[in-house]
Amino acid sequence: MPPRPEMPPRPEQSHKAQLDMFVRKLTAHSPLPLSDQEALLALPYQYRQLAPNTTILREGDRPQVCPILLSGFAYRYKLAADGGRQIVGLRIPGDPLDFQSLYLRTVDHNLQTLTQADVALVPLAELEQLADTRRSIARAILVDILVEASIGREWQLNIGRRHALPRLAHFLCELAYRVQFSEPQADAQLDVPLTQEQLADILGLTPVHVNRTLKTLEQEGAVTRSGRRLWASDINALARLCDFSPLYLHRDNAA
Amino acid sequence: MPPRPEMPPRPEQSHKAQLDMFVRKLTAHSPLPLSDQEALLALPYQYRQLAPNTTILREGDRPQVCPILLSGFAYRYKLAADGGRQIVGLRIPGDPLDFQSLYLRTVDHNLQTLTQADVALVPLAELEQLADTRRSIARAILVDILVEASIGREWQLNIGRRHALPRLAHFLCELAYRVQFSEPQADAQLDVPLTQEQLADILGLTPVHVNRTLKTLEQEGAVTRSGRRLWASDINALARLCDFSPLYLHRDNAA
DNA sequence: CGGCTATTTGAGGTACCTCAACGCCCGTGG
DNA sequence: CCACGGGCGTTGAGGTACCTCAAATAGCCG
Structure with missing residues (x-):
C-alpha cells in the first residue's frame, strides 16, 4: 500500500x-x-x-x-x-x-x-x-x-480452525489492538495497510475470497472501504464476529 | 494409542x-x-x-x-x-x-x-x-x-498453503526428522503416536479426511498401517510428496 | 464376551477455489 | 490537463477439495 x-x-x-x-x-x-x-x-x-x-x-x-x-x-x-x-x-x-x-x-x-x-x-x-x-x-x-x-x-x-469471516475479523482485530497498544493516541479507526492479496496470504485464502468476505464485513458494519482503502472501523463488531480475546498478546506481562 | x-x-x-x-x-x-x-x-x-x-x-x-x-x-x-x-x-x-x-x-x-x-x-x-x-x-x-x-x-x-496430501506428508516427515535427530539409533521406521483425530487437529483437517488421505499415502507406499498403528515407513517418499526441506529445524546451528 | 473408542466407508453438501472478464484507481508521460 | 497503462479490486460461473452426517466395522480392554 x-x-x-x-x-x-x-x-x-x-x-x-x-x-x-x-x-x-x-x-x-x-x-x-x-x-x-x-x-x-x-x-x-x-x-x-x-x-x-x-x-x-x-x-x-x-x-x-x-x-x-x-x-x-x-x-x-x-x-x-x-x-x-x-x-x-x-x-x-x-x-x-x-x-x-x-x-x-x-x-x-x-x-x-x-x-x-x-x-x-x-x-x-x-x-x-x-x-x-x-x-x-x-x-x-x-x-x-x-x-x-x-x-x-x-x-x-x-488458519486451521476458523472460517473465512471470523478468520478475517480476528486478524483485523489483532492488528487494531496491536497498533492501539503501541500508539494509544492514534485513531480508533485503523487504516489497514494491506492489499487483499496480502490479506489472503496471511489468512490462507485466495484474494477473490478475501474480497467477498470483506464485502460482507462491510455489510455487517465492521469495516469501511473507500477506493482501495480499508478501515477496521468497528473493532467491537469485529471482536464479536470472532470472539476475540487478547490474552495471547500478553499485555499483562509488564504489570 | x-x-x-x-x-x-x-x-x-x-x-x-x-x-x-x-x-x-x-x-x-x-x-x-x-x-x-x-x-x-x-x-x-x-x-x-x-x-x-x-x-x-x-x-x-x-x-x-x-x-x-x-x-x-x-x-x-x-x-x-x-x-x-x-x-x-x-x-x-x-x-x-x-x-x-x-x-x-x-x-x-x-x-x-x-x-x-x-x-x-x-x-x-x-x-x-x-x-x-x-x-x-x-x-x-x-x-x-x-x-x-x-x-x-x-x-x-x-496449514495455510498445502493440500491435504502434502500437508500430512510434511508433518510426518518433520516428526521423523525430529525423532531421528534426538535418537539417532532408533528405527528409520517411525511409529507415529497420534490418532487420526489428533492428526486432524494438527493439520486443520477433519478426522475423516485424514483417514482418506492416509489411505492414499499408504497406496503410495509412503506409510504403513496395521490395526490402529501408523508408521512413517518411507521418509524419502514422504519428502518427495511435499518437497521437504529441513532448514527450518535449524540443525546447522551448533556446527 | 461386552463395551468403548478409533477407524473406515458412503452419500450428499458447502466453503472456498479457479478462471476469466471487467472496471476502477492512480501514477506516468505526453 | 488529458491519455495511457498497470495494478488492484470486483463480479460471475463453474469446479473441487474438503466437510458433515451417519452407520458399519475393527481393534482393544476388562
Missing part, C-alpha cells in the same frame, strides 16, 4: 523519537531500568528509508545487523513448493525485525517491507554485547520473541 | 539417562560447557509419570515449575469459540515443555500429554537463577524457544 499521501518524507533528525518508540514498546512488555533504555538508544546504527516491497532478509541469510522498524510495516513469509505464499508474521512500527539472528545462524523465512518504511540497522555484535551484559535487556529481547511466537500460535488456530 | 506394550514401566532409578537426553538435545542446538551441563543435571526436580491425555498446563495458568519431557509425547493446543481445536505444537522425548513461563506471566495455550509420559518438574526459580548466572544456559533456552517458533511458522505454511 505504497507511499501514503499523508506520509511526507520526514526530516532526517527525527530518528530519536522513532527509536524512543522502539524502546518504549520493549519496556511495555518487560520493564527496563533507565540506564538500559539509554544504552539501547546509544547503540550505533545505520538509518535507511525503504520503499514498499523491499526485501530485508532472505531464507538462508546470515545477517550481521539487526533491523529495527522505526516506521511503516513489514512482514515475514514462506513459500511452498507450488509457489503458494504464506505470510507468517506482521511487524508494526517500533518492532524489532530480527532478534532471532542473535542466536540462530541462518534465517528460516523471508522478510519484506509492506509499506514505505524507516529502518535502523544495529550491528548484531553490539546488540549481543548489550544483551550479554545487561540482564533486563536480554529479558526484554526474549519477551519480544515469546510474544511473537504466541501470535504465531494464534495464527495457526486462525 | 497411548500405553505402548513395548513400553513397560521403567525402573525409578533411570531418570539420569532420561535427563541426559534433555541436556544432550539442548547442547546439540547450542553448545554447553560441561560445568553447565552438570549444573542442569544437578537441578532439583520432582518426577512424575503421567497417563495419556493428562493436562499439564492450562491457558491462564501461572506455573511455578518447568516440566521437562523425559519420555513420551505431549502437545500444545488452542480452542476456537465454536469448539474447534488446533494443535499448535508437538513435543517429543527430551524436550522442555515450558521455558516460556520463565519470562511470561501467563500461559497462552493448553499443554497435554499425548502418550504415557515421564516428566521432571523443575522449580522455575531454580532454573531462572541458573539462566541468570550462566550465559550459555540462557542462550540454550533461547535457541530452544526460537527453534520451536520456527517450527510454528512452518506449520502456518503447512
Whole structure:
C-alpha cells in the first residue's frame, strides 16, 4: 500500500523519537531500568528509508545487523513448493525485525517491507554485547520473541480452525489492538495497510475470497472501504464476529 | 494409542539417562560447557509419570515449575469459540515443555500429554537463577524457544498453503526428522503416536479426511498401517510428496 | 464376551477455489 | 490537463477439495 499521501518524507533528525518508540514498546512488555533504555538508544546504527516491497532478509541469510522498524510495516513469509505464499508474521512500527539472528545462524523465512518504511540497522555484535551484559535487556529481547511466537500460535488456530469471516475479523482485530497498544493516541479507526492479496496470504485464502468476505464485513458494519482503502472501523463488531480475546498478546506481562 | 506394550514401566532409578537426553538435545542446538551441563543435571526436580491425555498446563495458568519431557509425547493446543481445536505444537522425548513461563506471566495455550509420559518438574526459580548466572544456559533456552517458533511458522505454511496430501506428508516427515535427530539409533521406521483425530487437529483437517488421505499415502507406499498403528515407513517418499526441506529445524546451528 | 473408542466407508453438501472478464484507481508521460 | 497503462479490486460461473452426517466395522480392554 505504497507511499501514503499523508506520509511526507520526514526530516532526517527525527530518528530519536522513532527509536524512543522502539524502546518504549520493549519496556511495555518487560520493564527496563533507565540506564538500559539509554544504552539501547546509544547503540550505533545505520538509518535507511525503504520503499514498499523491499526485501530485508532472505531464507538462508546470515545477517550481521539487526533491523529495527522505526516506521511503516513489514512482514515475514514462506513459500511452498507450488509457489503458494504464506505470510507468517506482521511487524508494526517500533518492532524489532530480527532478534532471532542473535542466536540462530541462518534465517528460516523471508522478510519484506509492506509499506514505505524507516529502518535502523544495529550491528548484531553490539546488540549481543548489550544483551550479554545487561540482564533486563536480554529479558526484554526474549519477551519480544515469546510474544511473537504466541501470535504465531494464534495464527495457526486462525488458519486451521476458523472460517473465512471470523478468520478475517480476528486478524483485523489483532492488528487494531496491536497498533492501539503501541500508539494509544492514534485513531480508533485503523487504516489497514494491506492489499487483499496480502490479506489472503496471511489468512490462507485466495484474494477473490478475501474480497467477498470483506464485502460482507462491510455489510455487517465492521469495516469501511473507500477506493482501495480499508478501515477496521468497528473493532467491537469485529471482536464479536470472532470472539476475540487478547490474552495471547500478553499485555499483562509488564504489570 | 497411548500405553505402548513395548513400553513397560521403567525402573525409578533411570531418570539420569532420561535427563541426559534433555541436556544432550539442548547442547546439540547450542553448545554447553560441561560445568553447565552438570549444573542442569544437578537441578532439583520432582518426577512424575503421567497417563495419556493428562493436562499439564492450562491457558491462564501461572506455573511455578518447568516440566521437562523425559519420555513420551505431549502437545500444545488452542480452542476456537465454536469448539474447534488446533494443535499448535508437538513435543517429543527430551524436550522442555515450558521455558516460556520463565519470562511470561501467563500461559497462552493448553499443554497435554499425548502418550504415557515421564516428566521432571523443575522449580522455575531454580532454573531462572541458573539462566541468570550462566550465559550459555540462557542462550540454550533461547535457541530452544526460537527453534520451536520456527517450527510454528512452518506449520502456518503447512496449514495455510498445502493440500491435504502434502500437508500430512510434511508433518510426518518433520516428526521423523525430529525423532531421528534426538535418537539417532532408533528405527528409520517411525511409529507415529497420534490418532487420526489428533492428526486432524494438527493439520486443520477433519478426522475423516485424514483417514482418506492416509489411505492414499499408504497406496503410495509412503506409510504403513496395521490395526490402529501408523508408521512413517518411507521418509524419502514422504519428502518427495511435499518437497521437504529441513532448514527450518535449524540443525546447522551448533556446527 | 461386552463395551468403548478409533477407524473406515458412503452419500450428499458447502466453503472456498479457479478462471476469466471487467472496471476502477492512480501514477506516468505526453 | 488529458491519455495511457498497470495494478488492484470486483463480479460471475463453474469446479473441487474438503466437510458433515451417519452407520458399519475393527481393534482393544476388562
